[in-house]
Amino acid sequence: MKYSHRLSDAIHILTYIGISDSNTDLSSRAIAGSIDSNPSLVRRLMATLSNTGLINSTPGKISLELSRSAKDISLLDVYKAIEEPQLLHVDPKTNLKCIVGANIQKTLADAYDKIQQQAEQEMANISIQEIVDSILAENKK
Amino acid sequence: MKYSHRLSDAIHILTYIGISDSNTDLSSRAIAGSIDSNPSLVRRLMATLSNTGLINSTPGKISLELSRSAKDISLLDVYKAIEEPQLLHVDPKTNLKCIVGANIQKTLADAYDKIQQQAEQEMANISIQEIVDSILAENKK
DNA sequence: GCAACCTGTTACTTTATAAGTAACATATTA
DNA sequence: TAATATGTTACTTATAAAGTAACAGGTTGC
Numbered sequence: 297m298k299y300s301h302r303l304s305d306a307i308h309i310l311t312y313i314g315i316s317d318s319n320t321d322l323s324s325r326a327i328a329g330s331i332d333s334n335p336s337l338v339r340r341l342m343a344t345l346s347n348t349g350l351i352n353s354t355p356g357k358i359s360l361e362l363s364r365s366a367k368d369i370s371l372l373d374v375y376k377a378i379e380e381p382q383l384l385h386v387d388p389k390t391n392l393k394c395i396v397g398a399n400i401q402k403t404l405a406d407a408y409d410k411i412q413q414q415a416e417q418e419m420a421n422i423s424i425q426e427i428v429d430s431i432l433a434e435n436k437k
Numbered sequence: 438m439k440y441s442h443r444l445s446d447a448i449h450i451l452t453y454i455g456i457s458d459s460n461t462d463l464s465s466r467a468i469a470g471s472i473d474s475n476p477s478l479v480r481r482l483m484a485t486l487s488n489t490g491l492i493n494s495t496p497g498k499i500s501l502e503l504s505r506s507a508k509d510i511s512l513l514d515v516y517k518a519i520e521e522p523q524l525l526h527v528d529p530k531t532n533l534k535c536i537v538g539a540n541i542q543k544t545l546a547d548a549y550d551k552i553q554q555q556a557e558q559e560m561a562n563i564s565i566q567e568i569v570d571s572i573l574a575e576n577k578k
Numbered sequence: 579g580c581a582a583c584c585t586g587t588t589a590c591t592t593t594a595t596a597a598g599t600a601a602c603a604t605a606t607t608a
Numbered sequence: 609t610a611a612t613a614t615g616t617t618a619c620t621t622a623t624a625a626a627g628t629a630a631c632a633g634g635t636t637g638c
Binding site: 337 | 623628633636
């Protein structure tokens with residue numbers, strides 16, 4: 297399949313809000329312009345972020361803000377919010393008549409869960425504020 | 438896209454070899470039967486595992502073995518061997534005229550690298566032998 | 579009131595990547 | 609030399625995501 301950019305784009309939106317000042321256009325069209333995507337996709341992500349309480353928005357009105365400080369929103373919060381699938385995928389169709397095929401699904405699911413947990417722990421360590429700071433630092437170079 | 442099962446299937450192959458005894462049919466057809474897939478896919482994975490030195494095989498002949506002890510092959514070895522893409526994906530098409538769009542790609546790549554490293558560290562901690570043992574334990578239940 | 583915008587939502591089309599399939603060159607074995 | 613194996617290539621099919629369009633309903637300013 298296509299690789300998913302949903303996490304990257306959701307972080308982009310939050311970073312865009314976090315970096316904005318009172319003069320910044322925060323419409324879905326403006327944000328879509330920054331992502332180089334389209335407003336519909338942005339609005340769908342915005343709606344998800346709003347429903348999961350990461351941002352506050354109002355229908356019909358440009359009124360967009362982070363629901364809490366950027367340093368208190370982690371990449372894990374975003375990852376959970378947009379309901380990305382697991383990072384690794386067990387093959388769900390193995391031959392159950394074979395000892396390996398019959399038991400590998402649960403075994404691999406357990407292993408993948410451990411890997412997932414480590415990844416999520418690192419996601420929890422990175423905040424939107426860090427992304428904002430890093431972008432500002434990169435921009436100065 | 439479809440979710441990739443290449444890692445799961447490659448681990449399946451190695452586990453199948455690791456669990457086999459002298460009576461086990463180790464042909465690509467037999468292994469494909471266990472995965473419930475097709476021999477061509479198995480042979481492609483086998484060729485990759487062979488080229489990267491995880492298994493020894495011989496063209497024209499059923500002669501398949503792990504190149505070293507199952508406890509010395511980690512999930513990370515397999516992951517690297519089959520050249521799975523990164524777990525998370527930066528959006529490569531952002532608006533470079535915007536401060537966020539221009540700098541978020543490198544920033545996110547750095548963040549994703551950290552997450553990847555944690556995941557890979559956990560992969561390194563899990564061996565094929567552990568998968569084999571777990572399957573045998575599950576089977577006893 | 580109403581025109582012009584916005585968000586939120588749905589449905590549909592296009593695109594990218596992986597799985598599935600088939601075919602064949604080459605090696606081995608009986 | 610016939611049968612069967614691996615290794616490799618090319619092609620088709622399936623699937624999940626991005627892209628696009630449309631519209632319902634809220635908000636604002638004239």
